[in-house]
Amino acid sequence: MREAAYHFTLLARDETGYHNLIKLISTAHLDGFHYRPRIDKELLAAHSNGLIGLSGCLASEVNSSIQANKIDNAKQAAAEYRDILGAENFFMELHDHGMEEQRKCNQVLPRIAQDLGVGLVAANDVHFLRRSDHNAHDVMLCIGTGKMVQDENRMRYAPELYFKSSEEMRELFKDLPEAITNTLEIAEGCNLEIEFGKSKYPEYPAPEGISREGYLRQLCAKGLQQRYGDRATIDSQLSQRLDYELGVLEKTGFVSYILIVWDFIHFAKERKIPVGPGRGSAAGSIVAYVLGITDIDPLQYGLIFERFLNPDRISPPDIDVDFCEARRGEVLEYVRRKYGERRVAQIITFGKLKAKSVVRDVGRVMGLPYAAADRIAKMIPNELNITLDSAAEKNAELKRAIATEEETDFSLENIPLDDPATFALYNRGETIGLFQMESGGMTSLSKQLDVKKLDDIIALIALYRPGPMELIPEFVKAKKGITPIKYLHPLLEEICADTYGVMIYQEQVMAAASKLAGYSLAQADLLRRAMSKKDKEKMAKERRNFIEGCTKTNKIPGKKANAIFDLLEKFAGYGFNKSHSAAYGVISYHTAYLKAHYPVEFMAGLLSNEINNTEKISVFVGECKRMGISILPPDINRSSLKFIPESQNGKMSIRYGLAAIKHVGESAMEMSIQERERGGEFASLEDFCGRLGTRVANRKMLESLIKVGAFDFLGRDRAELFACIDQALASSAAAHRDRTAGQVSLFDEAITATTSTRKRSIAPWSDHEKLSYEKELLGFYVSGHPLDAYIDLFAAKNYQPIASLGELDDRSQFKTAGAIVQFDKKFTRKEGKPFAVIWMEDLSGTIEVVIWNDVYVKVSDALALGRVVEIQGAVDTRGDSVRATAQKVKVLGAEKTNRAASANERSTNAFEEPVVLLQFSPATTNEELREVRKILASSPGQRRVQLLFDRPTGNSLRVDAGPDLRVNLTGDLEEKLSRWLVSTKVERRNVMVDPAKS
Helix, strand or coil: CCHHHEEEEECCHHHHHHHHHHHHHHHHHHCCCCEECCCCCCHHHHCCCCCCECCCCCCCCCHHHHHHCCCHHHHHHHHHHHHHCCCHEEEEECCCCHHHHHHHHHHHHCCCCHCCCCEEEEEECEEEEEEEEHHHHHHHHHHCCCCCCCCCCCCCCCCEECCCHHHHHHHHCCCHHHHHHHHHHHHHHCCCEEECCCCCCCCCCCCCCCCCHHHHHHHHHHHHHHCCCCCCHCHHHHHHHHHHHHHHHHCCCHHHHHHHHHHHHHHHHHCCCCCCEEEEEHCCCCHHEEEEEEECCCCCCCHHHHHHHCCCCCCCCCCCCCCCCCHHHHHHHHHHHCCHHHHHHCCCCCCCCCHHHHHHHHHHHHCCCHHHHHHHHCCCCCCCCHHHHHHHHHHHHHHHHHCCCCCCCCCCCCCCCCCCCHHHHHCCCCCCCCCCCCCHHHHHHHHHHHCCHHHHHHHHHHCCCHHHHHHHHHHHHCCCCCCCCCCHHHHHHHHHHHHHHCCCCCHHHHHHHHHHHHHHHHHHHHHHHHHHHHHHHHHHHHHHHHHHHHHHHCCCCCHHHHHHHHHHHHHHHCCCCCCHHHHHHHHHHHHHHHHHHHHHHHHHHHHHHCCCCHHHHHHHHHCCCCCCCCECCCCCCCCCCCCCEEEEEEEEEEEEEEECCCCCCHHHHHHHHCCCCCCCCCCCCHHHHHHHHHCCHHHHHHHHHHHHCCCHHHCCCCHHHHHHHHHHHHHHHHHHHHHHCCCCCCHHHHHHHHCCCCCCCCCCCHHHHHHHHHHHHCCCCCCCCCCHEEEEEHHHCCCCEEEEEEEECCEEEEEEEEEEEEEEEEEECCCCCEEEEEEEEECEEEEEEECHHHHHHHHCCCCCCCEEEEEEEEEEHHHHHHHHEEEEEECCCCCHHHHHCCCCCCCCEEEEEEEEEEECCCCCCCHHHHHHHHHHHCCCCCCCCEEEECEEEEEEEEECCCCCHHHHCCHHHHHHCCCCCCCCCCCCCEEEEEEHHH
């Protein structure tokens, strides 16, 4: 188990303790590691001299037992530590970071300390310097762990984990002053002086019969001859320089050091492991050169030995060695075997977040659009070690950008609860996205209610449910002053004033029984329960008790008390728990506040929350359009995984999230975003495929991305780009095979990033096809709307928008127009007469319409999926959603000449399912085509079929299969055609307008 080890604090008091601490830490990592480094009490006892122990944090053995209410176990564990370390060297450790668990432990720890005769000590975990650093530290934590700030399940630190002053610590532990005093005593008791300046390198094992110094000189003499040839014997400068350097190495004690480095480099070269020429100051040493440690002649280039090792200021020489990454492990293993496993360590380096990278990283974990963070990062000058502050001073544009960035330290806890703009949303009925308020009935009620305070929202939620609905007219009239507020007794005013004399909460029934009849609240709750269950026997008994109580407590006459009891009984039957209603009301208000003041961010959050629900996304997109918020199409270089706010031309919009596109896969899109952040924007379809690889970038994903316009930034037609998918995937796969085989040139990376497939001559998709794909894969239209061809006609006829029909009173007359997107023929139960239920859509929304038999028989031949119709009828607003009943239906057509209304409106199949597109390679045989024809003929229907023939020249030919081969695209047919099928079946309601057929 990961939790198999407890936390414990150890301090070194002196040099003995320091060596014991090192021993314990080394053993914990090398021998006791299981998820985390561990030691046991036996090992601690063996190396306890010179150590001071503190009982530890909440994760310690003592505190874990206290939290589990095992006080005896906690005391026993503490006694064991005391016996191991000694009573004077063990302290009970107290923390107070504002956590309830710590408060619980802090109540027990002093008692244990007193019983065991050990001291207390106050401590505070420190993860950042100041309290104000908490948010910055939290963001840094997210960067390090790969999380987002808004992620719920992630590592977090409390704001109290900062370096507190002595005054703050004294205030925290003012009841335990000895815990503060002991911190000073422990600090004074720790007196450790660490010896520096003395090397502790392993000794090189020289051959028998010769010293290390002699062996080094022998190797150097041999190397000098190999490097310089005859010059080694006649050039005194060489021998003098070599002798000088060897003397310094011998004097400073670095002979073994240089021999060990020579040893593992020599090992690598003998085994043909590539070794670099040597970097850094070691290049100034002729010893290093003749030993083969470096390959640069220091005399030829005038390099200075003292830069490598200065005899007047001795510090270990620094030798940078590069080995081939593929075989570096062999060298490490050789050194471990020869010099000892525990005498070899790999080191890490610590880096600072640079100004440009920190902007991008912080933007990413804060959930900001990549483009927004990248825009600011690019404003930072390219200067070494530049800070954000100095960059802002040097770049006025950056300074303005920082100054105008929105405040992100927002908390719902701090918002006002009487905001007029928030209440106005309820009163206008703009309740889409508001918690508990999205049904048509709730929207209608909120408009009636005239919301002016949070209590109105709480009451609204309590009223709109079976039973209390009967009270809505009475409540609304009383609230608006249309009818006077009446109370059966003056004492009821105090209880029912906020609800205008109407009891809508269970708590009001209980309060009335308590106030009027002297019931305790517990008795009043039993009365409420009896009333709600309508137990006649109990009710008769309770009625007598209530009347007696009213008379005794408030001298209320029996007749009046009886009438009040009847009133309570009526309301108790369907009163709502105000606690629930209040909680719901606050959440509803919060969502309304966000929508009123942060509309773009709120709608982006709503859309992201329903990212896998296409129907919901369609509703929210419609609401965004009503609010004037543009929905930007998916873009592989701009979109995040989910929906995000994005500034475009000075106006805030919402960019469509990649994970919301059907058939692309959330994990694949997440990988594409990570690659974009790592390597920059994608330059082409081929660049995208090459950088992600064919395991991620498959045909299905690419088809969907191209169909919805995610590659439109390339400026290439979607149909043309669609036809290049196979070639792009093939190129990516070939490049991957070459890399695997090692066939990579210096220029491969640049070629992969920039090379695009040659444009092909492909007929563009019609508007009908483009919109069809968008609707199918996104749930709404991005680049237009199928009814765009009817805009002028609809305007000339002055039709009511479908979205506005919900504002009408129940049974109001209307006239609207739209296209039939769903059609169901039904029959009445008694007489079996045919009628229809249709869904029709205009540019503003959709509505369900019932066409009863008397109207249906007149237009049945003209009603079909996709027809654009005018409907006159009556609206039905009684349910959760608005419906309508048709009284007259007329089929419309878009006028291509003057786009105006015409007396000769003609029948138009405006919405039509997209064609079934089959693609064939140049190698297709006649036998294969005959097989396809046979498959198509097996499933006749109304869906058009087109054939796309790829030709060796690069051009493609598209032909219509003809009326005889129209199909019903069933799942079985789709499977049989899977080898050739390009376009896929759309949902029943995702039908399309094709103005070309008007």
